[in-house]
Amino acid sequence: MTPASLQIWILQALEAAGAVAAGVVRAERMSVPDEAHAWFAAGNAAGMSYIKEHLTLREDPENVMPGVRSILCAAFPYDVKSPPSPPPAIAGYAMGEDYHVRVRRVLEIVAKQLNERIACRWRVCVDTAPLPERHLAVQAGLGFIGTNTCLIVPGVGPNVVLGELLVDLEITPTEPAPRSCARCNRCIRDCPGGALSKDGRLDARRCLSYWTTAAKEAPPPELRSLGGGRFFGCETCVAICPHVGPKYNCDFYEQTVAVVQIPAFWKQPPWRDAVFAAAPAWRLARNQAWALEHIPW
Numbered sequence: 203m204t205p206a207s208l209q210i211w212i213l214q215a216l217e218a219a220g221a222v223a224a225g226v227v228r229a230e231r232m233s234v235p236d237e238a239h240a241w242f243a244a245g246n247a248a249g250m251s252y253i254k255e256h257l258t259l260r261e262d263p264e265n266v267m268p269g270v271r272s273i274l275c276a277a278f279p280y281d282v283k284s285p286p287s288p289p290p291a292i293a294g295y296a297m298g299e300d301y302h303v304r305v306r307r308v309l310e311i312v313a314k315q316l317n318e319r320i321a322c323r324w325r326v327c328v329d330t331a332p333l334p335e336r337h338l339a340v341q342a343g344l345g346f347i348g349t350n351t352c353l354i355v356p357g358v359g360p361n362v363v364l365g366e367l368l369v370d371l372e373i374t375p376t377e378p379a380p381r382s383c384a385r386c387n388r389c390i391r392d393c394p395g396g397a398l399s400k401d402g403r404l405d406a407r408r409c410l411s412y413w414t415t416a417a418k419e420a421p422p423p424e425l426r427s428l429g430g431g432r433f434f435g436c437e438t439c440v441a442i443c444p445h446v447g448p449k450y451n452c453d454f455y456e457q458t459v460a461v462v463q464i465p466a467f468w469k470q471p472p473w474r475d476a477v478f479a480a481a482p483a484w485r486l487a488r489n490q491a492w493a494l495e496h497i498p499w
Contacts, residue, residue: 203320209374212274215315219308221276222362223355225342225376229263229270229368232334241403248406249417259332263368266333267325272373275335275342277355277362278305282441293411293435295363302328305365313367323370328363335364343376350389350439351404356381359446361437389439394428398439410436 203211209226216224234257241247242254259265263273280301282294295301309326316322327333336353340346345355345362352360356379390398397408406412413421414434421429440446 205372205374208320208371209376211319212312212316212373213376215312216274216276219276219312220278222279222358223277223339223344225275225339225344226373227273227275227338227342228375229273231262231264232260232337234258234261245407246403246405248409248412249419250406250412256332260334263333266327266331267323267368267370269323269370270325270368272369272371272375273333273338273342274367274369274373275339275344276305276309276365276367277339277344277353277358278308278365279358279362282359282361282437282446291430291432291436293437294361294440295437296415296434301363302330305363309365309367313369316369320371325368326365327368328365331366333366335366338366339364341375341378343379346379346382347402348383348389348443348445349385349387349400349402350398350443351402352440352443354383354443354445356445357447360440360443361446384444386444388442388444392438392442394430394436394438395425 212226213224238257242257247253263270278301280294281297298304305328306326309328313324313326317324325331329335336347339353344364345353345358348354348360350360353362353364354360355362385400387400390400393408395408395410397405397410399405406416408425410421410425410429410432413425414429414432414436420426
């Protein structure tokens with residue numbers, strides 16, 4: 203197969219596997235922009251020091267897979283609630299089976315199908331390897347970065363999760379997306395913690411998603427009062443985005459109240475395979491207490 207025919211085949215395979223956008227980018231060394239260093243220096247990463255520690259690793263895909271020549275990027279949709287669901291609230295991406303597991307399984311199937319056509323080495327990455335996922339997705343033509351700092355896929359919105367398939371094959375790259383955010387600033391206006399700014403920066407110290415999914419310490423009192431019954435994650439900046447397109451089914455919200463009320467449910471089907479079920483028990487218990495403070499009963 204030629205590089206061009208490989209591109210056609212892989213894009214069709216990813217679309218058939220459920221991707222709403224897919225593309226190819228050459229595996230080339232990238233320099234970390236000065237803005238990223240300034241973002242860390244200002245303390246915007248909060249307690250996520252591991253991102254800074256891995257910053258130089260993110261410059262070269264060879265650090266993730268030696269010999270990689272092409273990176274296949276794919277975006278998969280999830281449902282968002284607009285207006286946001288009442289408390290206790292779980293972000294749409296965290297409902298149902300853990301998207302890390304689901305996307306990895308899909309991309310591994312595509313990788314094996316590719317390997318049957320042309321022998322290759324490959325590696326699947328889903329939000330766990332030192333790759334600049336959003337940057338790669340933009341370069342591959344999947345979409346553009348919004349003021350909410352999310353990748354926005356035209357016709358779908360920012361309600362997507364990303365996955366990458368690294369291969370040691372030369373595949374013709376796709377073109378970057380030409381569109382850009384409309385800068386309506388709805389996400390800035392509606393962010394409960396005021397974590398977003400017009401220059402496209404996120405201050406994790408003010409982000410409710412950070413405090414409910416990644417923070418080890420307790421949130422400051424002023425953010426506790428703004429939590430609005432959030433149990434895991436916050437997607438206000440996603441749900442409010444005018445680019446959000448068709449709805450994607452998620453059948454798990456109806457059980458949310460029971461899950462938050464009864465911790466034993468956290469390890470039972472279907473929740474034991476959800477994103478939040480992998481979080482430390484102490485974090486879930488903390489979020490449970492925080493969310494229940496805001497349930498009107």
